[in-house]
Amino acid sequence: MTATPGQPDSPSVPCAPRPRRPLPRVPDRPRGPLRDAFALMALPLVAALALPAAFAGGGTRRWFGGRAENQRAEAQAAKDAAAAAFYELDTAQRDLRISIETITAVDDSPAARRAVADFDALGRRIDEVSHRYINAVDAHDLDRDDLEASTASRARGELTAAKEELDRVKQELDRFTEGLGPLLGKAETQLARLAPAVERARQALLGASNALDSVRASQLKADDLAARLAALSPELTKLNQGAGRHGVPETLERAERVTREAEAIRVEAERLPDRAAEIDHRLVSLRTRAQALTTRSEQVDPILSELRRRFTAACWQDLQRVPDDAAEHVRQAETKLAEARSARAEQRWADATALLSTVRALLNSTDEAVSAAGDRLHRLNAVQKDPQQEIERTRFAIRDAQRLAMAGRNTPDPQDARPLDDAVSRLDRAVATLDGRHPDYWHFLTETEAVRRAVARVVSRIREERGTGH
Template identity: 80%
Template sequence: MTATPSQPYTPFAPRAHRPGGPLGPGGRSRRISSGAVRDVLTLVALPLVAALALPAAFAGGGTRRWFGGRAEGQRAEAQAAKDAAAAAFYELDTAQRDLRISIETITAVDDSPAARRAVSDFETLGRRIDEASHQYIEAVDAHDLDRVDLEAATASRARAELTAARDELGRVKQELDRFEQGLGPLLGKAETQLARLAPAVERARQALLAASNALDAVRESGLKADDLAARLAALAPELTKLNQGAGQHGVPGTLERAERVARNAEAVRAEAERLPERAAEIDHRLVSLRTRAQALTTRAGQVDPMLSELRRRFSAACWQDLQHVPEHTAENVRQAELKLKEAQAARDAQRWPDATSLLSTVRALLNNTDEAVSAAGDRLRRLNAVAKDPQQEIDRTRFAIRDAQRLAMAGRNTPDPRHARPLDDSVARLDRAIGTLEGRHPDYWHFLTELEAVRQSVARVVSQIREERGTGGP
């Protein structure tokens, strides 16, 4: 839209016109009266008055001549309508330019269906704006309000057309305002992402710089960090894309890339700074696990004597699940020592992930060995205790049953069958287990495991009662 409003209309001062002169009809001379002299003097003086009036007329912004009557009134009204239409045109044009910036902001960030619909609606509004602008420009071009012979009817028609153009421009401006209000959520989201863009890219660059500096410091201390260097080098193409900017890769993609680069670079920096501590920790674990393996080797040598005693004093059911413990223990210790050597080699080569993984394997092997050796010793200790005095285990189990029975009867005349039945079964199981102790070679291990199972069953009943009553405690 290129039309501009006209200068305000300012008429010249009126020029006097007289019908006669110093000559009469037919050019005959006649006597000049005193009135005629005054007329002549007036005519002579008019050029001087006009010359003095010209600067004022130009200063007023117009070069139009003055015509009195109805035509001049219509001209003034038409000019006012033209000025109002020009103002409406300028206001609509400014609003459209501002709104186009908002649409471009949204499309740079958002590719959602709502954003695409907003672009389509804006294009539709653009066609409405073009139609209203064309109507205005045609109305301006159709009428020359500066014409000296402008007729009143023409001026009136110009005023009507310019007023209609102004009204149409106003209606389109209202549509544009309503559309702009509806863009609020989309524009707010887009502006928020744009506001995040520059700080996010800067954070990514600073994170990369910090990671590089941390890596240099580690290498200066004599430690290698080849895996960290490779991870940092893999981020170089991402930095190139960040430097190319959101114009090439889009705002959402650039934001996501900046956050990912910052996150990965921060991880490299943290691992690089922790590397000296990690090396010291691996050294400590190597020493500790080596010492533990040696201690387990010593303890494993005690399994055979314990198994010999179990075989001599108790039935096969009490020890047969332990008879392969010496073999498994020796194999586990051998595997642990082999893995320790591999872990030491990995540490010397500064292959930190490999060293850490191998040490975890060593720890798992030693834990299994420790449990097996401890199981043999614990089995012998418990069997010796129950063989000497089984009554202690019996009393412990009966106390658990009676305590559960009292809880089941609390506040009741008869117990709930859901609680009474498993408690009665527990009493029967206890009695049967006691019966297995009769004979020359009792199965003490079965006796111990059966009583442990009875106590677990009673504990489940107690927990159920407390949950139903909502006490949650004794």
């Protein structure tokens, strides 16, 4: 943005370089302290070369007296000061442009877009004052031999005004730069995260690849994991193309996603030998359990026979299908076990795991049904022998709830008293059913259980309201 004016034929007084109209910014021009030092050092050097000619009697400049020369010197000083202000503003604008480019590379938020627009407007303001400064420099040749004092004085005034305007715009630029702090800090943070994030993604992919190689070396297949790893190849290509092509936020997000997926593949690959061993163990364990349930289900018919002989139909009707259901469930479980063994042999790990889960669910339901028949007979035997134990157990629960409801009160809360009174009446009705010739002991047991559950709900509500928690 600067150039030195042409020198006259006669020796001249040292002067600052005269700027020319702004050219496109060149990145490698001197900047900052180095450029300022160069500008300051150049003036004494030119002065040292010019002085001998001025005093040797060979110069052609005419001597106009002290006032004109004083005005020339003041004008030259104003010109130098304006040039320094111009260069300082130019340097600050270049530095700020780098900050703006950093922000726009990372941030597309409304605040960032507003900062770019403000920077452009400030750039236009800088161009305006720069042109006025250049015009002031071009308007006056301070090296003319016949420079008049009035002309030098006018030049000094215009150059001083240009410097003041440059200084004001520099202050605006400084304030704008300070306001960019949060945006610039966020952008620099993201840029600082970029290279490590991409490197982590590359290392995670390498780790996943090595883990798969190790699994294959142990004669285990990992086709699904290999397919997932292959699907990440396009993502790695985009990471290698860089943020300049795909944007910093997108590249950061892609690197983190690739890292997560590659890490998951690596972990699953490293667990594969243990997973295979676990599947083998479950195949054996569930096969043994299915065989045991087959034996236990054969004992349900004798239990049902005893229930039919000693108790009313209401006590055993819901258990009628247990033997057939148990046999069917065990058969289905054995079929799924065979499919799981095939999946294991073909190293279809996900299929094998899913089939084994189905087997376990079938065996669990069978186990519950078979156990229910034996438990029913045990409980009916106990209540037939001594129903009083069940009655006292339920009455104790009701009395305990009543004491809690009356604690610290003269009268119970109606919302507590009503369900507790209903529980007493319900227990009395259940006890009355035992007086017949063929008591329905199962109905009696289910009623006492229902009463205890209702009482437990009242106790829980009271404790919650009083905040005791126990």
